Amino acid sequence: MSLVEPATQPGHLGRLIRSELALVFRRRRNQALLAVLAGPPALIGIAVKVSAPPPGAGPDFLGQVTGNGLFLVYTALSVCLPLFLPLAIGVVAGDSIAGEANIGTLRYLLTVPVGRGRLLAVKALAVLAYSAAALAMVAVSGLITGAILFGIHPLTLLSGDTVSVGSGVLRTLGVIAYVTFALTGLVALGLFISTLTEGPIAAMAATVAVTIIVEVLDAVPQLGASRQWLFTHNWLGFGELLRLQINFGTLLTWSALQLGYIAIFGSLAWARFTTKDITS
Amino acid sequence: MTQGVPDIGGGALAVASEGLTRRFGHQVAVDQVSLRVPVGAVYGFLGPNGSGKTTTIRMLLGLISAHEGSIHLLGSAMPRSAALVLPSVGALIEGPAFHPYLTGADNLRRLDAADRTANPHSSSERIAESLSRVGLSAAASKRYRQYSLGMKQRLGIAAALLQPRKLLILDEPTNGLDPQGTREVRHLIRSLAADGATILVSSHLLAEVEQVATHVGIMSAGRLISQGTLTEVLAGAEPRLLLFTNATGPAQHVLSRLGLSDVLAGLGKGTVTANMCGHGVDEITRALVNADVPVLGISQTRPALEDLFVSLTGEGFDVAS
Numbered sequence: 144m145s146l147v148e149p150a151t152q153p154g155h156l157g158r159l160i161r162s163e164l165a166l167v168f169r170r171r172r173n174q175a176l177l178a179v180l181a182g183p184p185a186l187i188g189i190a191v192k193v194s195a196p197p198p199g200a201g202p203d204f205l206g207q208v209t210g211n212g213l214f215l216v217y218t219a220l221s222v223c224l225p226l227f228l229p230l231a232i233g234v235v236a237g238d239s240i241a242g243e244a245n246i247g248t249l250r251y252l253l254t255v256p257v258g259r260g261r262l263l264a265v266k267a268l269a270v271l272a273y274s275a276a277a278l279a280m281v282a283v284s285g286l287i288t289g290a291i292l293f294g295i296h297p298l299t300l301l302s303g304d305t306v307s308v309g310s311g312v313l314r315t316l317g318v319i320a321y322v323t324f325a326l327t328g329l330v331a332l333g334l335f336i337s338t339l340t341e342g343p344i345a346a347m348a349a350t351v352a353v354t355i356i357v358e359v360l361d362a363v364p365q366l367g368a369s370r371q372w373l374f375t376h377n378w379l380g381f382g383e384l385l386r387l388q389i390n391f392g393t394l395l396t397w398s399a400l401q402l403g404y405i406a407i408f409g410s411l412a413w414a415r416f417t418t419k420d421i422t423s
Numbered sequence: 424m425t426q427g428v429p430d431i432g433g434g435a436l437a438v439a440s441e442g443l444t445r446r447f448g449h450q451v452a453v454d455q456v457s458l459r460v461p462v463g464a465v466y467g468f469l470g471p472n473g474s475g476k477t478t479t480i481r482m483l484l485g486l487i488s489a490h491e492g493s494i495h496l497l498g499s500a501m502p503r504s505a506a507l508v509l510p511s512v513g514a515l516i517e518g519p520a521f522h523p524y525l526t527g528a529d530n531l532r533r534l535d536a537a538d539r540t541a542n543p544h545s546s547s548e549r550i551a552e553s554l555s556r557v558g559l560s561a562a563a564s565k566r567y568r569q570y571s572l573g574m575k576q577r578l579g580i581a582a583a584l585l586q587p588r589k590l591l592i593l594d595e596p597t598n599g600l601d602p603q604g605t606r607e608v609r610h611l612i613r614s615l616a617a618d619g620a621t622i623l624v625s626s627h628l629l630a631e632v633e634q635v636a637t638h639v640g641i642m643s644a645g646r647l648i649s650q651g652t653l654t655e656v657l658a659g660a661e662p663r664l665l666l667f668t669n670a671t672g673p674a675q676h677v678l679s680r681l682g683l684s685d686v687l688a689g690l691g692k693g694t695v696t697a698n699m700c701g702h703g704v705d706e707i708t709r710a711l712v713n714a715d716v717p718v719l720g721i722s723q724t725r726p727a728l729e730d731l732f733v734s735l736t737g738e739g740f741d742v743a744s
C-alpha cells in the first residue's frame with residue numbers, strides 16, 4: 144500500500160501566498176489600522192497650515208514643511224515610527240501564528256499538510272507586506288496632504304543644497320525603502336513571539352512592549368555606544384538620504400544590523416515552530 | 424506493502440502504531456497504544472472523556488510528538504513522511520476550527536490553497552461538491568461566525584472531504600449534529616467506506632458506532648484495553664441472562680446464591696438481568712424451578728456495545744486523571 148508522491152501543482156506557493164495576503168489585508172481590523180495610520184500625517188499638515196510652528200520646535204523636519212510639502216512625508220515618518228507603526232505591525236505580526244493557534248485553524252493547516260517552515264516563511268512574507276503597506280500609507284498620506292497644503296517644490300537638502308523635484312521624489316522613495324527594511328527586525332521579533340504562545344493578544348502586547356522598552360533604552364545616554372546595536376536605533380536614520388553625498392556605507396551597516404536581527408529571531412522562530420506541539 | 428510495516432492477519436494496515444506513549448507533565452495521557460486499523464475498516468475509536476483519543480489522533484497526524492513508539496499511516500512512517508501521507512488523509516480533530524469572519528466557502532478555499540497537491544482549476548468545483556455532501560450548499564456564503572454548532576461541525580467534515588482520501592480520521596464527527604445530521608454522517612461513513620476509504624472515527628454515540636463500525640478499539644485512562652473486529656470484541660463480553668418472572672425478588676435471591684453477578688431487576692416489568700459468570704441457561708433454569716420461582720421466559724443476550732463499554736471502562740462518571 145505504499146503511496147506514490149502526490150504530484151505538486153505548479154504555482155502552489157503563489158496560491159498560498161495570495162491566500163495569506165488576502166487573510167491579512169481583507170481583515171477589517173487590519174484595514175482599520177491602516178486607515179488610522181493615514182491620520183497623523185494629515186493632522187500634522189493641517190496643524191502646520193493653521194499655525195506655523197516656531198523654528199526648531201516639534202519633531203524632525205517640522206520646520207521645513209511650510210516651505211515644501213515633501214517634508215511632511217519625513218515629519219510623518221518621524222512621528223509614526225516610534226509608536227504608531229510598531230503598534231500596527233506588532234498587531235499583525237503577533238497575530239500571525241498565535242492567532243491561528245488560538246482559533247484552532249493552525250492544526251488544520253498543518254494537516255493539509257503545509258510544511259511548518261513553509262507556513263512560517265509565508266506568514267513572514269505577509270507581515271512584511273503589511274509592514275510595507277503601513278509605511279506606504281503614512282508616506283502617501285503625508286505626500287498628498289503636503290502637496291495639497293504646501294505644494295511640492297525642489298528639495299532643499301539638510302546640507303543646504305537644492306535638488307530637483309524628480310530627484311526629491313526619488314530620494315523620498317529611497318527613504319521609504321530604507322524604513323521598510325529598517326522595520327524587518329521588528330517583523331522577525333513579532334513572528335518569533337507569535338510562535339511562543341496561543342494567545343494573540345499576549346503576542347501583540349509583548350511585541351509592542353519589547354519595542355517600547357528597547358526605544359526607552361535607546362534614549363538612555365549612559366548606555367553609550369552599545370545602543371547602536373538596538374534594533375530601533377537607526378529607524379530615524381533615513382535623514383542620511385537627504386544629504387547631497389549619501390553615505391551608502393552607513394546605510395548598509397545599519398541595514399546589516401537588521402539582517403542580524405532577522406537571522407536571530409528568524410532562526411528562533413523556525414526552531415520553535417518546527418518542533419512545537421500543536422495542542423490547540 | 425512497504426517494508427517494516429506491521430501487518431497482522433494477512434491484511435495491510437492503514438493505521439498502525441506501536442507502543443505509542445505521550446505524557447503531559449507526569450500524567451501519562453496515552454500509554455503504550457498499539458492501534459491496528461486494517462485497510463478498508465471502519466474503526467470505532469472509543470473511550471470515556473479524557474481517555475486519550477484526541478491525544479492519540481494528534482500524534483497520528485504529526486501535530487504533537489510521541490514520547491515513545493512509532494506510527495505508520497498508509498504504510499509510511501509518521502511524522503517523517505507527513506508530506507507524502509497527509510494529502511491522502513482527511514481529518515477532523517477535536518471539533519471544527521475556521522476563520523470566523525470568512526464565509527464557509529472561503530474557509531475551504533483557504534485550506535485548498537494551502538494544499539500543494541490541490542488543482543486550483545478544480546477548486547471551486549470540489550468546494551461546492553464537499554459543501555453539498557454535508558448539506559451546507561445553502562450556507563456556503565454565510566460567514567462562519569454566523570454558523571450554528573451543527574453547521575460548523577458539517578463544515579469541518581466538508582474540509583476533510585475536499586480531496587479524495589484514502590484515510591479519514593474523524594474525531595467526534597457527530598458532535599452537535601441533529602438526528603438528520605447524525606444519520607447523514609452514518610450514511611457518509613458507509614459510502615466513503617464503500618468507495619474503499621479507511622475510516623477511524625472516535626465517538627461517544629455507541630449505538631451509531633455499532634451500526635457502522637467493522638472494528639473497534641476501546642481506550643481507558645490512556646491505554647487501549649480492547650481492540651478487534653466488532654464481533655470479536657463483543658464476543659469477549661460477558662453474556663447476560665434475561666429472565667421474565669413475576670417473582671423478581673426471589674429470583675434475584677436465587678441467582679445471587681448461584682454465583683451470578685450484577686443481578687438487576689428490570690423496572691417494574693417483571694424482568695431480571697444478570698451476568699452469567701460461566702453458568703449455563705439450563706443450570707440456571709433448574710435452580711430457579713427447584714426454588715419454586717416461576718420462569719415465564721429465559722434467554723441469553725448479546726450485550727450491546729454500550730454495556731461492554733461500561734463494563735470495560737467502569738461505571739464511574741468522574742473523569743480519570
Ligand SMILES: Nc1ncnc2c1ncn2[C@@H]1O[C@H](COP(=O)(O)OP(=O)(O)OP(=O)(O)O)[C@@H](O)[C@H]1O
Binds near residue numbers: 471477478479744
Ligand atoms: N495540552 C495538554 N496539556 C496537558 N494535558 C493534556 C493536554 N491535552 C490533553 N491533556 C490530557 O490528556 C488526557 C487525554 O486527553 P484527550 O483530549 O486525548 O482525551 P479524549 O479521549 O479525546 O477525551 P474526550 O472524549 O473528552 O474528547 C486528559 O487527561 C487531558 O487532560
Ligand SMILES: [Mg+2]
Binds near residue numbers: 476477478517594
Ligand atoms: Mg477528544
